[in-house]
Amino acid sequence: MSIHTNKKPITLTTLGNLKKNSEKFTCLTAYESTMASVISENGVDVILVGDSLGMVVQGHDSTLPVTMDQLIYHLECVVNGNSGSHIMADMPFMSYSTDDLGLENAKRLMQAGANSVKIEGGEWISNMAQALSDRGIPVCAHMGLTPQTINRIGGHHVQGRDPSQKEKIINEAIALEKAGASMLLLECVPGDLAQEITSTLKIPVIGIGAGIHTDGQIMVVHDLLGISCLDTPPKFVKNFMEESSSIQDAIHRYVDEVKNLKFPSEEHTFK
Numbered sequence: 001m002s003i004h005t006n007k008k009p010i011t012l013t014t015l016g017n018l019k020k021n022s023e024k025f026t027c028l029t030a031y032e033s034t035m036a037s038v039i040s041e042n043g044v045d046v047i048l049v050g051d052s053l054g055m056v057v058q059g060h061d062s063t064l065p066v067t068m069d070q071l072i073y074h075l076e077c078v079v080n081g082n083s084g085s086h087i088m089a090d091m092p093f094m095s096y097s098t099d100d101l102g103l104e105n106a107k108r109l110m111q112a113g114a115n116s117v118k119i120e121g122g123e124w125i126s127n128m129a130q131a132l133s134d135r136g137i138p139v140c141a142h143m144g145l146t147p148q149t150i151n152r153i154g155g156h157h158v159q160g161r162d163p164s165q166k167e168k169i170i171n172e173a174i175a176l177e178k179a180g181a182s183m184l185l186l187e188c189v190p191g192d193l194a195q196e197i198t199s200t201l202k203i204p205v206i207g208i209g210a211g212i213h214t215d216g217q218i219m220v221v222h223d224l225l226g227i228s229c230l231d232t233p234p235k236f237v238k239n240f241m242e243e244s245s246s247i248q249d250a251i252h253r254y255v256d257e258v259k260n261l262k263f264p265s266e267e268h269t270f271k
């Protein structure tokens with residue numbers, strides 16, 4: 001399988017076709033222009049301007065302090081460096097707590113250059129997903145471990161391990177697709193649950209700590225470069241710098257390993 005160089009912009013259609021053809025796609029976070037340009041030039045399909053910026057850029061211990069203005073500043077930096085990757089922007093904590101607020105904030109992100117927005121939650125975000133999608137804004141629903149609810153969850157725990165939680169996640173994923181979500185992101189769920197959801201849904205499913213069977217993979221770029229902000233990086237993280245001579249090489253290796261089903265392996269997957 002060859003690595004494309006993002007000459008043609010990556011759209012939702014591109015991602016949908018990759019899913020249909022059972023080809024994997026890659027996503028990485030970026031927060032500024034130089035890294036965005038290295039990422040897009042090395043064939044990464046989707047760049048997420050994630051609210052993980054609260055942790056890896058701002059040094060907070062959660063994503064909660066990130067504001068809309070900060071997210072937009074980093075999004076604009078990424079847009080300036082991008083050369084054809086699909087840019088997804090996170091909607092920060094409480095920026096979609098009501099429909100009106102969500103619509104206004106999503107408008108700001110799209111006008112700043114995002115191609116889609118990501119919101120965290122289960123069935124409760126389906127109205128928001130529908131309202132945004134009806135207005136032409138592609139939505140990625142982030143399920144499983146949702147860092148914006150870390151205080152309620154009580155820690156970075158794997159989600160969907162017990163049968164009732166598993167069934168709830170599957171039903172909510174189906175409801176979100178019906179409501180109009182264009183993509184789903186699953187964080188920290190057992191590999192077999194991610195596999196079931198990926199094969200049930202028609203929309204592309206992206207995984208982080210969700211095993212090899214999702215349509216796409218995502219990583220926080222700092223984790224890939226071995227400079228995780230956590231003392232002990234999570235099980236699903238792989239430091240691609242260990243075998244690489246440059247940042248470009250590490251990103252290229254990540255793309256290659258995802259596309260060729262070498263990453264994530266069993267050691268990065270929750271049972």
Ligand code: KIV
Pocket residue numbers: 029048049050051052053090142185187208218220
């Ligand atoms: O904000 C972020 O970087 C994310 C990824 C962990 C998926 O949501």
